[in-house]
Amino acid sequence: MGLAHKLYKIGILIDDDKIKDMIKNHNFKESEYTTLVVDFKIQDGKLIDKPIISTSSLDNLKTFFTKKIGGTSNSYYLYPNYEYQDESDLYKKFQAISHTIKNSIMIYANDNNIALAKIVFEYINNYKVDELDLKSYQKNDYFLVLLINGKTFYELMPEVLKNYIDEFVEPHIKDKNDKPFFKEQIDIISGKKELCGYSPNIKFFTMDNYDDIFKVQMIDKMPMSKDTAKAIKKGWMFAVNNLKFYYKGLEYIIIPSMLNFDKEVFNDMLYSLKESKNNLESFASREESFIWSLEDQVEKVMYIDNLTLDILFTKVNITNLSVQIFSTLEDIIPSRIRQVANLMKDNYISDSLYVVKNEDQNIKYTYLRDCFRNIEQFKNSNGLKGLENKIFQERIYLAKLLLGYLKIDYLELLKRFEHFREFDAANKKRMNSEKKDVKDWIVYPRKYVENEDKILEFLKKIDAIKDKNGTFF
Numbered sequence: 001m002g003l004a005h006k007l008y009k010i011g012i013l014i015d016d017d018k019i020k021d022m023i024k025n026h027n028f029k030e031s032e033y034t035t036l037v038v039d040f041k042i043q044d045g046k047l048i049d050k051p052i053i054s055t056s057s058l059d060n061l062k063t064f065f066t067k068k069i070g071g072t073s074n075s076y077y078l079y080p081n082y083e084y085q086d087e088s089d090l091y092k093k094f095q096a097i098s099h100t101i102k103n104s105i106m107i108y109a110n111d112n113n114i115a116l117a118k119i120v121f122e123y124i125n126n127y128k129v130d131e132l133d134l135k136s137y138q139k140n141d142y143f144l145v146l147l148i149n150g151k152t153f154y155e156l157m158p159e160v161l162k163n164y165i166d167e168f169v170e171p172h173i174k175d176k177n178d179k180p181f182f183k184e185q186i187d188i189i190s191g192k193k194e195l196c197g198y199s200p201n202i203k204f205f206t207m208d209n210y211d212d213i214f215k216v217q218m219i220d221k222m223p224m225s226k227d228t229a230k231a232i233k234k235g236w237m238f239a240v241n242n243l244k245f246y247y248k249g250l251e252y253i254i255i256p257s258m259l260n261f262d263k264e265v266f267n268d269m270l271y272s273l274k275e276s277k278n279n280l281e282s283f284a285s286r287e288e289s290f291i292w293s294l295e296d297q298v299e300k301v302m303y304i305d306n307l308t309l310d311i312l313f314t315k316v317n318i319t320n321l322s323v324q325i326f327s328t329l330e331d332i333i334p335s336r337i338r339q340v341a342n343l344m345k346d347n348y349i350s351d352s353l354y355v356v357k358n359e360d361q362n363i364k365y366t367y368l369r370d371c372f373r374n375i376e377q378f379k380n381s382n383g384l385k386g387l388e389n390k391i392f393q394e395r396i397y398l399a400k401l402l403l404g405y406l407k408i409d410y411l412e413l414l415k416r417f418e419h420f421r422e423f424d425a426a427n428k429k430r431m432n433s434e435k436k437d438v439k440d441w442i443v444y445p446r447k448y449v450e451n452e453d454k455i456l457e458f459l460k461k462i463d464a465i466k467d468k469n470g471t472f473f
Contacts, residue, residue: 003328004222006257006310007202007235008189013267014234016165022241025065028083032141037061038094038132039147040120047119053132061145062155069164076103078164079153080146088139091130097146098125105153108163113156116148169229172199185223189231196223200233240316240323242274245297247290248353249388250395252313254298257331259306269307272300288352290395291402295341302334309334311403313396327396329405340402340462349458351398353377366454371416372398377425401459407466408459417452 037056041048065083068075077100084093098121105117148156171180182197224232244253254273258266276297301307308331315324343349350356351368353376358365369377376391378384400406421441424430432440441448459465 003255003310004232005189006255007239008228008231009235009257009261009266010238010255010270011231011233011235013263013270014238019165019234019237020161022237023066023069023078025067025083028065029141033083033143034140035061035143035145036090036137037145037147039150040123042116042119042148045115045119047123050131051123053134056145058143062152063145064154064161076100078104078108078160079157080105081152081154082142082144084142084144086139087142089135090137090142090144091134093144094132094134095124095127104164105157105160108160108167109157110159113159116156117153120146120148169198169200169226169233171197173197183223187225187228188222189228190225194225196225198224198226198229200224200229200236202233202236238270242270242277244314244316245277245294247293248288250290250313250392251315252311253316255310255312256301257308257310258304259308265304269301269304273298276300288354288356289344289350290399291337291341291344291351295337298334298337302338304334307334308332311399313392313399326392327400329400329403332403336404343458343461347454347458349454351402353380366451368398368455370420370451371413371455372401374419374425378427381424381426401464402462404463407464410465413456413459413465417448417455421448 035056035058036053038051038053040051063081064079065081066078069078080097080100082093082097084090087093101117101121101124106114106121109117145152147153153160171182173181175181180197182195184193185196186192187194187196239253239255243255244251246252256266256269256273258269276299298309311329311332313326313328315326317323344351348363348365349368350365351372353369353373356365373394375387375394379387379391397406401408422430422439430440432438432443435443456465
């Protein structure tokens with residue numbers, strides 16, 4: 001099952017109320033904000049005098065603040081209600097409001113309200129002389145809300161939200177007359193002949209960053225009806241908002257799927273993962289082991305039949321929800337996570353960078369960092385910058401090794417052992433503190449050999465080693 005199908009299965013369970021909740025901006029610190037309203041008095045299709053700017057309170061306004069929506073190159077807000085933190089240039093921000101009115105209100109509003117919005121758009125789009133005295137406002141936290149005849153756009157134009165959710169997706173291309181281009185094809189999900197040519201506006205499924213000629217090819221390569229594209233987009237929105245986890249700077253999205261799809265079980269499982277994310281965020285910031293943290297995150301869904309998980313290692317731009325994917329682990333069986341986590345705990349092996357805190361001081365952990373997180377240790381030891389991507393790839397490599405998505409060559413492992421014997425975290429020769437001219441591993445060979453043997457046995461148990469001929473231990 002491909003990623004498009006997996007997101008589709010999530011998306012068909014997402015209703016309109018959940019979409020509203022996901023696009024809504026919940027991250028306000030209302031107490032210290034100054035609320036400004038700009039009221040446009042319009043009568044008989046004309047603006048009466050200049051707008052009036054004044055202070056107000058959100059308690060007195062019917063508003064719906066959204067996160068940025070739309071494509072990565074054309075993002076906008078659904079309504080002209082804005083939250084600005086530490087803002088020092090309201091003049092410039094006010095001018096930028098025309099973009100939202102043009103790309104949202106004037107598309108999703110009804111004809112009468114589009115006519116009203118056009119008057120406001122033209123005023124803001126041509127705003128050069130600062131007759132509202134916006135430049136006089138000092139640096140502060142602001143809410144800025146536009147009104148028409150004393151009513152907010154959300155109050156006056158509720159159809160904008162409804163129409164946005166109904167439409168939600170766009171055609172891949174338009175013809176010479178700016179008309180959407182569709183053709184009857186077999187939809188990739190339903191398998192039925194439908195009118196296809198829609199894009200969910202997700203980087204995995206579109207070629208929006210390339211020449212328009214490639215968008216025509218996408219209609220043939222991934223034909224999607226409107227319903228299919230909408231479901232995929234809803235599934236992706238849910239994943240980005242609710243299934244994105246963190247571990248010490250490592251950001252990843254967990255995409256679940258079921259071989260024998262059960263709508264009720266799958267829906268419960270989705271919200272168990274969402275609840276796990278919310279409950280464990282502060283814990284995950286303290287947890288030193290990626291595998292142990294991952295085990296806690298998926299604990300509530302560990303025993304669901306036919307469940308597999310994809311882990312997408314990502315970097316998400318929260319402002320416009322653009323996503324960079326570094327690597328993907330597909331179809332992980334949750335029991336594999338528990339198996340590896342238990343073996344690590346039973347054998348006192350950790351994938352963490354720092355020393356594991358434990359009450360029994362006689363217990364000594366063996367650390368996989370000594371073989372697999374050298375760049376990160378080198379960076380920290382020397383106070384360097386600019387190695388983030390290499391560190392990211394180093395962590396992903398270890399995750400793949402532990403979760404069964406690659407095997408390390410036996411000779412390569414021996415080279416890593418040898419490097420740890422010879423060099424410390426700062427990449428300096430590891431000399432004995434008492435016998436200055438003798439290497440530490442020669443003075444204390446047993447200490448090194450025992451650690452190496454533990455790592456070797458552990459990697460054998462999880463079937464992560466192969467020899468130079470490709471045969472497995």
